[in-house]
Amino acid sequence: MLSRFAKRSFSSTAAANYKVSVLGAAGGIGQPLSLLLKLNHRVTSLSLYDIRGAKGVAADIxxxxxNSKVEGFTPEDEEGLKKTLTGTDVVLIPAGVPRKPGMTRDDLFNINASIVRDLASSVADYAPNAAVLVISNPVNxxxxxxxxxxxxxxxxxxxxxxxxxTLDVLRASRFLSEVVGTDPTTERVNVVGGHSGLTIVPLLSGTKHKNIPQEARDALIHRIQFGGDEVVQAKNGTGSATLSMAQAGARFAGAVFKGLDGEKDVIEPSFVESPLYAxxxxxxxxxxxxxxxxxxxxxxxLGELAGYEEELVNVAKETLKKNxxxxxxxITKAK
Incomplete structure (x- = not known):
C-alpha cells in the first residue's frame, strides 16, 4: 500500500500537466491574466488566441x-483556434470590448454576445471536455x-x-477591510447572485462583522455592487477593470486546477447552472x-440570511431572470 506521502506525491506529479487556453489574450484582461497563468506551476502548456497581438504576448511572457510552453495564435494562422484549443483542459474567455463611462454591462451585450457565441462554438468543436471559465461581460x-x-x-x-x-469577492474583501480597519487578506465574504450591479449580493452577515451601522453597511454594499464604475471613471474612458479582473480570473482558475487535482474542500463562489432558484x-x-x-x-x-440580505436576493433574482x-x-432565436 502506498503511504500517504507517496499518494500525495503521485497526485502532485500528475497534477502539474494542464493545457490552458486564453481566448482574448491580447486584451486588457487577457495580457495580465496570461502572465499570471504563466506563473502557475500547474500550467505546463499555455495557448493564447486573439484577433491580433497574441503572438507578441506569447513571445513576451x-x-x-x-515550466510551461507558450504559443500564440491569430485568425491568420491556419486552423488557429483548433490549434489553440485541441487538448485543452481549461479555457478562459476574457474576449470582448471593455466598458466605457456611462455604459452598463448590459450595454455590452450586443457586441460581446456575438464574440462569445463564436468562440464557444469553437470550444465545443475542439475542446468539448474542457472546463470553461467565462469572464466576458455581461456574465449573467x-x-x-x-x-x-x-x-x-x-x-x-x-x-x-x-x-x-471572483472580482466581486476580491472587492468585497478589500472594501470591507477599509470600513472595519482590518487586514483585507483575512476577510472572506461570500458574494452570491450574479455579476452586475444589483445582482451582486455580498453576504456580510456571514462575516465576523455583523454590527456595521446600517448607513455604513448600505454604502459598503453599494460600493461592492458598483465598484467597477470607480475604475471606469478613474480610467477616464480608456478602459475598465482589467488588472483586478485578471487577478480574479487567475485566482478562480487556480481553484479549478486544485479541484481537478483532487484537492479537498476547494470552495469558491461562481455563476453556474444551479438548482437554488430554478x-x-x-x-x-x-x-x-x-x-x-x-x-x-x-x-x-446561501444559509441563514439577514432580513436585508433576503431583500437584496429578491431584487437580484428579478434582474437575473431577465439577463x-x-x-x-x-441563441435560440437565431436558429
Missing amino acids: SHVPT STVPIVREVFKQKGVYNKNKLFGVT SEGIDFFASQVTLGPNGVEKIHG IIKGQEF
Missing part, C-alpha cells in the same frame, strides 16, 4: 522562467449563451461551465461551489 448573459451553444453541439456539461464572479425560472445563480475532478461537485445554499433569458434567446 514565454521569457518568464517557469454570456454564460447562458455558452450553454445554449454547447447544447446545440451536444457537448454541454453543466459541471464544467463557470461564470467568473423553480423560479432562474437557471443560473452564483453561490459557493465545491470544485473537484469533475468540475462542480457541490452547490452550496439569463436574454442570453438564451440570443
Whole structure:
C-alpha cells in the first residue's frame, strides 16, 4: 500500500500537466491574466488566441522562467483556434470590448454576445471536455449563451461551465477591510447572485462583522455592487477593470486546477447552472461551489440570511431572470 506521502506525491506529479487556453489574450484582461497563468506551476502548456497581438504576448511572457510552453495564435494562422484549443483542459474567455463611462454591462451585450457565441462554438468543436471559465461581460448573459451553444453541439456539461464572479469577492474583501480597519487578506465574504450591479449580493452577515451601522453597511454594499464604475471613471474612458479582473480570473482558475487535482474542500463562489432558484425560472445563480475532478461537485445554499440580505436576493433574482433569458434567446432565436 502506498503511504500517504507517496499518494500525495503521485497526485502532485500528475497534477502539474494542464493545457490552458486564453481566448482574448491580447486584451486588457487577457495580457495580465496570461502572465499570471504563466506563473502557475500547474500550467505546463499555455495557448493564447486573439484577433491580433497574441503572438507578441506569447513571445513576451514565454521569457518568464517557469515550466510551461507558450504559443500564440491569430485568425491568420491556419486552423488557429483548433490549434489553440485541441487538448485543452481549461479555457478562459476574457474576449470582448471593455466598458466605457456611462455604459452598463448590459450595454455590452450586443457586441460581446456575438464574440462569445463564436468562440464557444469553437470550444465545443475542439475542446468539448474542457472546463470553461467565462469572464466576458455581461456574465449573467454570456454564460447562458455558452450553454445554449454547447447544447446545440451536444457537448454541454453543466459541471464544467463557470461564470467568473471572483472580482466581486476580491472587492468585497478589500472594501470591507477599509470600513472595519482590518487586514483585507483575512476577510472572506461570500458574494452570491450574479455579476452586475444589483445582482451582486455580498453576504456580510456571514462575516465576523455583523454590527456595521446600517448607513455604513448600505454604502459598503453599494460600493461592492458598483465598484467597477470607480475604475471606469478613474480610467477616464480608456478602459475598465482589467488588472483586478485578471487577478480574479487567475485566482478562480487556480481553484479549478486544485479541484481537478483532487484537492479537498476547494470552495469558491461562481455563476453556474444551479438548482437554488430554478423553480423560479432562474437557471443560473452564483453561490459557493465545491470544485473537484469533475468540475462542480457541490452547490452550496446561501444559509441563514439577514432580513436585508433576503431583500437584496429578491431584487437580484428579478434582474437575473431577465439577463439569463436574454442570453438564451440570443441563441435560440437565431436558429
